[in-house]
Amino acid sequence: MTTPNDFSYHNHSYFTDKYFIYHETSAPKTTCIFGEESYNEGETVPLLCYHIICTSGIWVHTGMVNNRCRKARVYWDPHVKTFDNKHYNYHKPCNFSLVQPGLIQTPKYGVYAQFAECIGLGTCIEKIVFKDNNNTVITISVRNKEELTVFLNGKEFPVSSDTPSFMVQDGVQHPVLAWSQTGSNSRLLFAGSSNLVLEVSKNHVFLWLHPSLTDHYGLCGTSNGVQDDEFTTRSGNVVNSLTSFADSWMTDTQTSPECLTSQRFKRNIILNETGLCTLGNDTLLDLEAICRQKVPVVQHSGQVVEAAEVNALMEACTFDLCLLYSNTGGNMTAIEEYIDTVIADVVVRIIEIEADLIDVESLTTIAPPNTTIARGRPKRRRTYLKIEQKVYL
Known part of the structure; x- marks a missing residue:
């Protein structure tokens, strides 16, 4: 049985027309290709959650994510x-x-x-x-x-x-x-x-x-x-x-x-039930306080973070620090490094994504100059943002 660890790869030439596009068959400069579809200037891929726009024949990521996804x-x-x-x-x-x-x-x-x-x-x-x-x-x-x-x-x-x-x-x-x-x-x-x-x-x-x-x-x-x-x-x-x-x-x-x-089970680290985290409650509270330095309470950098999200991040952070504390004999230098890199990385990115959500359906759309919409193709939004202001994160 084929698994994700050991896929077999078929003869690419057989699938060329259906799955792949060679450089020799490039589309006109103002057309973009994605999958088996071609897109005109200003069009986006309807079911793709990343907000990318066909711009002068290339795909441009605005840095935004469809908030309906x-x-x-x-x-x-x-x-x-x-x-x-x-x-x-x-x-x-x-x-x-x-x-x-x-x-x-x-x-x-x-x-x-x-x-x-x-x-x-x-x-x-x-x-x-x-x-x-x-x-x-x-x-x-x-x-x-x-x-x-x-x-x-x-x-x-x-x-x-x-x-x-x-x-x-x-x-x-x-x-x-x-x-x-x-x-x-x-x-x-x-x-x-x-x-x-x-x-x-x-x-x-x-x-x-x-x-x-x-x-x-x-x-x-x-x-x-x-x-x-x-x-x-x-x-x-x-x-x-x-x-x-x-x-x-x-x-x-x-x-x-x-x-x-392996035999692993779900753990409730705050109540310190059975599992890998076996530290006492006082130590867990100290680690939780360290996590609070990087995990926002309800608002951070102008972005509101839901309480359920904060609680999940706090529990995950405390659990990780519990394992690290146990594995390093309470090495606080290792814990501080983990907080400043691993924990901070994900928390910052979660907040950035919240700021980059966009209601694609509500955007003002206009027809680009000198182009027409081909009949019989799925409806696509032609989205014009001031992308020169923000193209990448």
Whole structure:
């Protein structure tokens, strides 16, 4: 059975007309290509959550995200926020499906995560696999935590551009836009013809789904606006057991020997019930106070943060510091470094994203000069922003 760890790659030339566009068949300067569709000047991709605009024949990312899209994230050691805003922790060094269409083991596309042991007995993201189609499989390795390494169909691939660019390998252009954003929280962004979009850094992966994309499942939930069925297993049953839910989304082949021998459970770290965090309440309160330095209370830098979001971040931060404290013998230097890098990275990015949400449907749209809308194509918004004011984050 083929798994996200070992995809087979078909003959690219056979799929050229349907899946790929070669440089020799480039469209006119004012037309942009995405997947199997062409877009005119000013048009956007309807179901893509990143707000990108066809501008003079290239895709320009405004830095904005469609606020109608649902966002999930996996971050730190690892903690999960589902598409419908359910928070939980699960620590098992195995390979899981984060999001995919349907319930089967071999979907047409999907995003997968390999977790590995770190910070003592905790787990962290080791690898992210983004399968956009049977011929485009992107692997992002975050194991060393120093820099991200990207592989396209098993070959290392440099993502160096800060503008959305199609991934080209061996003369073949794959239907995935990739670009990087550097700074204090450097990250890679991907937008595929499957309409999945994701952002990956050393400390997190964010995923977005348009609400029109239904019947998606995995560790990140159902993305249907209903929180009660977030724990839908691969068999289609809704369960209360976190272990039953999460384990059902393991892929059918596990390469990590740690996976077969691990026994991990959900923990309530504040009440200090059974689990990996066994510190006393006084120490936990001290660690919680340290977390409060980086996690906003209700408002930060002008952006309002929901109470549920703050509570989830505080619990996740305190849990991570608990593991780090236990694993380093209470080394406060290590804790301060973790707070200033790993914790701060995700918190800052969450706040930035809230500031970059935009109601795409409410934007004023006009017809660009000297262009017409082709008949019979899906309706697309032609969006004109003052993009010279803000093109990139």
